[in-house]
Every structure is written in structure tokens, then in C-alpha cells.
Amino acid sequence: MNPRILRNLRESAIRAFFFANGVVAVIALLGIFGILLYTAFPAFREIPIDEFLFKKNWDPTSPEKVEYGILSQIVSTLLVTFGALLLAVPIGVGVAAYLSDVAHWRVREIIKPIVEILAGIPSVVVGFLGIVLFSPVLASLFGTSHGLNALNGSVLLAIMALPTIISISEDSLNAVPAAYSEASLALGATRWQTLLRVKIPAALSGIMAACMLGMGRAIGETMTVLMATGNARAFPTGLLQSVRTMTANIAIELGEVPYFTTHYYSLFAVGLVLFIMTFAVNLAADVILNKYQEREQ
Amino acid sequence: MRIGKALGVGLVVALVAVAAVTSVTAAQRSKMIQIKGSDTMVNMVQILAEEFMAKNPNIPIAVLGGGSGTGVVGLINKTCDIANHSREIKQSEYEQMAKGGITPREFIIAVDGLSVIVNTKNPVKTLTMADVGAIYRGDIKNWKDVGGPDKAISLYGRQSNSGTYVFMQEFVLGNKNYSPEMKEMNGTAQIIEGILKDEAGIGYAGVGYLFDASGKVRSDLKIVDINKEKGAPAFSPLDKKAVDSGDYPIARPLYQSTAGKPSPDVAKFLQFVTGPEGQKIVEKEGFFTIGPAHQAQNDKNLK
Numbered sequence: 251m252n253p254r255i256l257r258n259l260r261e262s263a264i265r266a267f268f269f270a271n272g273v274v275a276v277i278a279l280l281g282i283f284g285i286l287l288y289t290a291f292p293a294f295r296e297i298p299i300d301e302f303l304f305k306k307n308w309d310p311t312s313p314e315k316v317e318y319g320i321l322s323q324i325v326s327t328l329l330v331t332f333g334a335l336l337l338a339v340p341i342g343v344g345v346a347a348y349l350s351d352v353a354h355w356r357v358r359e360i361i362k363p364i365v366e367i368l369a370g371i372p373s374v375v376v377g378f379l380g381i382v383l384f385s386p387v388l389a390s391l392f393g394t395s396h397g398l399n400a401l402n403g404s405v406l407l408a409i410m411a412l413p414t415i416i417s418i419s420e421d422s423l424n425a426v427p428a429a430y431s432e433a434s435l436a437l438g439a440t441r442w443q444t445l446l447r448v449k450i451p452a453a454l455s456g457i458m459a460a461c462m463l464g465m466g467r468a469i470g471e472t473m474t475v476l477m478a479t480g481n482a483r484a485f486p487t488g489l490l491q492s493v494r495t496m497t498a499n500i501a502i503e504l505g506e507v508p509y510f511t512t513h514y515y516s517l518f519a520v521g522l523v524l525f526i527m528t529f530a531v532n533l534a535a536d537v538i539l540n541k542y543q544e545r546e547q
Numbered sequence: 548m549r550i551g552k553a554l555g556v557g558l559v560v561a562l563v564a565v566a567a568v569t570s571v572t573a574a575q576r577s578k579m580i581q582i583k584g585s586d587t588m589v590n591m592v593q594i595l596a597e598e599f600m601a602k603n604p605n606i607p608i609a610v611l612g613g614g615s616g617t618g619v620v621g622l623i624n625k626t627c628d629i630a631n632h633s634r635e636i637k638q639s640e641y642e643q644m645a646k647g648g649i650t651p652r653e654f655i656i657a658v659d660g661l662s663v664i665v666n667t668k669n670p671v672k673t674l675t676m677a678d679v680g681a682i683y684r685g686d687i688k689n690w691k692d693v694g695g696p697d698k699a700i701s702l703y704g705r706q707s708n709s710g711t712y713v714f715m716q717e718f719v720l721g722n723k724n725y726s727p728e729m730k731e732m733n734g735t736a737q738i739i740e741g742i743l744k745d746e747a748g749i750g751y752a753g754v755g756y757l758f759d760a761s762g763k764v765r766s767d768l769k770i771v772d773i774n775k776e777k778g779a780p781a782f783s784p785l786d787k788k789a790v791d792s793g794d795y796p797i798a799r800p801l802y803q804s805t806a807g808k809p810s811p812d813v814a815k816f817l818q819f820v821t822g823p824e825g826q827k828i829v830e831k832e833g834f835f836t837i838g839p840a841h842q843a844q845n846d847k848n849l850k
Contacts, residue, residue, distance in 0.1 A: 311707045313722040381737070386744050395701045395747035398730055477737075480730035481706070492730045502731065506616030506708030508623070508643060 283525065290522040293318075293515035302519065306485045308499065310513040318516050320523065322485040326400065326493035327524075329486050330475060333404030334411055334468045339461050341408070342415030343450075346457075349416070350423040351445050369413035373473040380406045380478030394490055398480035401489040406474045411464035418463060422456020423449055455539050462535030466528055472497040496524045580608040580813055584618020584631030585710045586734055587659060587753040588801055591832040592631055598828060599819050606812045615710030622806045623647055628813055630804045633659065633710030633753070634717070649806040652848045656820050658835040660754045660784035661714065661797040663771040664739070666746045671695040673772045673781040676796045680719045682749060685726025690747065702729040703738045703750035711735070714799050715751055743767060754784050755833035762831070773797060790835050800841070801834065814849050821845050 294302070297318045305319025345365070349358050384405055385397035392401075426449050434444040450457070480492030481502065494502075500517050507514045582592060589612035596608040611627075618630030623643050636644075636651060644651055663679055665671060671694055674682075681687040682700055691697045704725060705712040716725065732738045738750040759765050764785060772781035775796050782789035782796075789795040803820065805813060819825050826836040837845075 307727070309724060311713075312724050313716065314724050381740060389744070395698065396730075396741060396745040398741065476733065481732070482728050482730050484727035492728070494731070502706045502733075503708065506614050506620065508620055508640070 286518060286522045286525055290515060290519035293512060293519040296512045297516060297519075302516070303523070308483055310503070310516065318512075320496065320499075320520055322483060323494060323496045323499050323520070324523070324527075326479075326486050327469060327495040327497070327527075329489065329493065330400050330403040330407060330479065330495055331465060331468045333400060333489055334407035335461065335465055337404060337408035338411045338415055338464055338468075342412050342460070342464065343419050343457060345412075345416045346419035346423055346460075347445055347450065350420050351441070351449065365413050365416050368409070371410075373410065373471060374477070376406050376410060377474040377477030380474065385478070392490055396480075398478060398492055399490050400479055400486060400493045403475045403479040403493070403495070404489065406478055407468040407471055410471060410474065411467050414467055415460045415464040418460035419453070419457045422453040422460070425456065426452045458538050459535055462531055462538075465531055469528055469531065470497060470524070472501050476501055496520050500524075578607065580606065580629065580816060581621075581627040582608060582610045582618075582629040582631060582803075583613060583621040583627040584611075585615040585633040585801070586612045587633045587709075587711055587755070588631040588657075591657070591755060591829060591834060592803075594832065595820050595825055595828055596816075598824070599816055602819075603815065606815065608816065614706075614708035615713070616708045619804070622649065622651060622804060625806070628805065628810070629816075630802075632802045632804065633799065634713045635802075636804065644806070651804045651806060652808065653802050653804045654817055654821065654845045654848055655800045655837055655841040656803050656817075656825070656845075657801045657829040657837060658790065659799055659801050660790040660795055660835065661711065661751055661799065662754055662757055662784040663773060663797070664742050664750050664752055664757075665769045665771055666742055666744075666748055667767060667769050668746045669695060669769060671771065673774060675774050675777055675779075676719060677776070679773065679797075680721055680723075683715065683720055683725055683729065684723050685728060698747040700749060701745050701747045702726060703741045703745075703748055704729045704731055705735070705738070705751075706731045706733065711751065711753065718799070719797060739768065753834075757785065758833045787835055791838070798835075800837075809849065817845070817849065 302318055302320060303324075304321055305317065306322045307317040307319050308323065309315075309317045345361075349361060353361065380402050381398070384402050388397035388399070388402055388405075389395065430448050430452055431444050434448040435441070439447070475495050476498040479495065479498065481494040481498055482492035483494055484491070486493045500520055503513070504517050507517060582596065589610060593610045596610050600606065600608060615630075615632035615634050618627065618632050619636055619640050621627035622630045623640070625647075630651075636653070641651075663674060669690070671690065674693060678687065678693050682693070683702060683704070685702075687693060688700055689697065690700055702725075704715070707713075712725075716722065730741065732741060735752045735756050738752055739756060742748045742750045757765055757768065757770060764770075770783060770785065772783050773796050774781035780794075782794050784790065784795055784797070786795060790798045803817065805817075809817060820829075821837065821842065830836055
């Protein structure tokens, strides 16, 4: 055969192979969404959708009155997640700026691997720390009788989201062209002014993406919040209240629920709502990223 | 054409191989007795199974926890041979079994006194059955209403897949909802962990959890005496006589159930559990042994 034809054939085979790899992710996503939709849908034959989304009480095994309202869980999930971001974003961006601009390279070589190890700690271990370490500390700090509350969950999730926020923020700070800071310094700005007014704004899209990814990590985390937040069903009135997140609720109840009952379907419906929430977060992150990139060009 | 043929042959070979592998594992699985269910019972049944296997090495047994509901659902879905459950089978579960053509046989293998525990710094010694119910329903919210200090009560309980949760709800709460403020813990060990640190805490646990590794009653927990009404004599769940006679109000039987007549291997295990050797282990694990009435019922179920 003509060697040229052979080479072209190989080229297109390789192209097809990588295209197939790319498509796998899309198929997986569509498959998961399809199964969630298919399994969640029967729940709404018996539960009115507005009751499901806007009622506070969830008690599918109640001997008095069976109720399927997930508002408390949605609010709890958001409370714990935003609490975590409030702690993790300033610290994470601060560490990233320190690593990229201030730290001596030797210090950086030590801190970077430690941050990466932090990402590898299993969530069940973090949750255990929440029970034995943070719970008594938070209790004595805030004068409550116990520390199994939303704040405990937020602190733990902040720890878990930090590695993501730090590494991606640092990468985007490093990606800012050296000419920017050189120009700023040449105009007489201090290093602090350069970092704050030039480098961080230039890297903002990456930093926002880092925060969004950290949020995605926090919103979907299950084991840690299951262990540390107390799982009370009441509508949360503050960070010192025991709360039950959507993920914890699914994890608690899916193991025992009889198959193909309203309770079973409703747990998939909770999963569907969670999926839509994380999807919205990621979509928002993408839109923001694109806007900033357009402006830069 | 030739490629197609080769593919066809390959596919057949692969299918046969897969079938052979799966049939082998299925055979092994069917030989292994699978036990699933109540977390209250899992430690005791694990030790019973180990002792039994030491004597009958050709009958392997696997024991898993997960809660009574998990065990009973396991019988319905045919993922276990024996379900451990610390509550009765619910009407809805009976109906599901009937749909699958299963008539369960229930064996009572031990009796558990559910204990109410508080922090050692809590001065409250005695509670009535009605107090405990009102506390867990959220009707009583402060310790001062039951003779304690002026502190908000902090509730610890199990999750809805736990037999202990359902037993408390039916037996002590009078089939009413738990307070939504109750912290729902992932296991009895976590309830105890919470009570150890929480001066305003109250929790419930099977009697088996009140002993430390050397078999002594734990001194870092306070076990509340329970009476039937105010002024009546109060009893401790550690008082075996009071539990047997029903003077201690919060006591319950522990079950092992099978889907229909047990197979010879399973029957052999159940005979061991309900026999003198098994009951000695039951007692050593902190539960109470069964009486002659339960024993007679068990013998009838084996046939």
C-alpha cells in the first residue's frame, strides 16, 4: 500500500480514538442525568413539586404524618457550603499569593507538597477529626453544650476545599505574564500594590474558577458532614444549629429504604435537585470565566 | 467474513468464560450463610458466628450490620439468608414479602433492655417512661423540668434505618414524631461519643454497649433508672430480674428471621444460637437470655 495513505489512515484512527475518549465524559454525564430523571420522576406522582421544594419537614417514616419537604435540607446545604467558602476563600487566595509572590523557593517546595497531601486525606478521617477535635473546641468557644453543628461542617469543608482553591489560584497567578508586574514595578508601585492591583485582577478569572471548584467540592461532600453536623432535621436558624444536608440525607436513608416506593424515588429526587444546583454553579463559573477572557483579549 | 467468524467464536468463548466464572462465585455465595441487619446485634452475632464456625468449619458465615431495615429488606431482595432485627417486622414489609412469595420465620434469640444514658455531670437519676417520651418528642426542652439544672436538653438518637429508632418511636414516644432537633447519629458508638462530651445530652443505647472491653459497666456514662410512672419504683436496665419480669419498662426481644423454612445449615446455626452454648455468649455480650416460651416458639419454627 501507498505509505502516504497508510499514514493518513493512522492519523484518522488516532483522531477517532481521542474523539471517542472525549465523548465518554459526555455520555457518562447524560447517562447519570437520564437515570436520575427517570428514577426521580415517579416521586412527583405522589408529592406535589411545590410541596417537595418549599416545605420544611422531611419525615418519610413518620407514624403521624408522612412529609417530604426538602427546604430545610437545601438551606442547610447552602449554609454549610457558604460558611466553608467564607473561611476557605480568603485563606486559600492568601496562601496562593504567598506561594507565588512572596515565599522563598525553598519554603514553596515544602508547602506545596503539604497542600497536595491535604487533598488526599479521606473524608471519613476529616469527619472523625470533626467529632473528636473540633466539636469540643467549638462547644467551649461558643458556650454550647456540643459542637455537632453547621459551623463544624463548614470548618471541615473549608479544610477540604483549601487544596483545590490554593493550587488553581496559584497556577493562575503564575500564569500572569511577567511583563505585567515588571511594568507595574517600573512605574514605582510597591510589591504589595503590584500583587493587589495588577496580579490578582489579572488572574481573577482563574481565582474565581478555583473558588467555584472548591464550592463544588464542598456542596457534594457527604461523609464529613454526615459525621460532624449532627443531622438534625429542623430548619437551620444559625451556624450553631445541628443541620442535615441533602447529601447526608441521601446517605442516611438510601441504605434502608424499600425499593420502588415513594420514599425511594424521593431520595433520587433530592439527588436530582442537588445535581441541578451543582450544574448551575459550574455553569455560572464557566460564564464568568468566558466573560473575563473575552475582556482580556 | 473471516473477521466476523473469528469475532463470533471469540464472543462465544468469552460468554462461556463469564458464565463459568459467575456460576462458580454464585455457588460459593450460596454456600456462605449471609447475615445482615441490626447494628445493636451485629457484635453479638459476629461472635456467635465465630464460635459456630470454630466447631463447623465447613459452614462459613458472613455477618454485616446496617440496621434492622437493611436486614429485612435483604430478606425481601434475597441478599441475605438471615435478617437480624431488633424490632418487629412492619406490616408494609410483610406485604412486600407476600408479594415475593416469602413467609418469614422469626426466631427470638435474646432480649435487650434499651437504656437511657446521660453525661456523668448530670444530676438526674430517675426518669419516668412518660418523661423520656416527652423529651424525645420535644415537649420537654429543659432539664429543669425533670429535676435537673437549667439547661436546654441536647437530644441524641439513631437514624431512621435503625431498629432502635423505630423501637423507641413505637414503644416510648407512643408512635409520635421525634423532635426535629434530635441529632441523628450514625451508630450507637457515636451516640455514646456525644454523651461523653455533652453535659446536657441524653441518648439511648442497647445494654450491650454499656460495658467496656473487660466486661465491666462503663463508669464514664450515667445510666438512668426508669419507672413506669412518677413515684413508682425505678429500675436499672442492668437489673436482669427487672428486665425479665417486665418491671424495667424499656425492654425488647431481638430477632433473627429467615425467608421461609431455614436450610439445614441455617437451622444448625439457629439451633446453636438459641441453645445453651449460644445463650451463654448472649449473656456474656450484655444481653438477656430467652425464656422457655420463646424457646418453644423457636423450636416450632425450625420444623
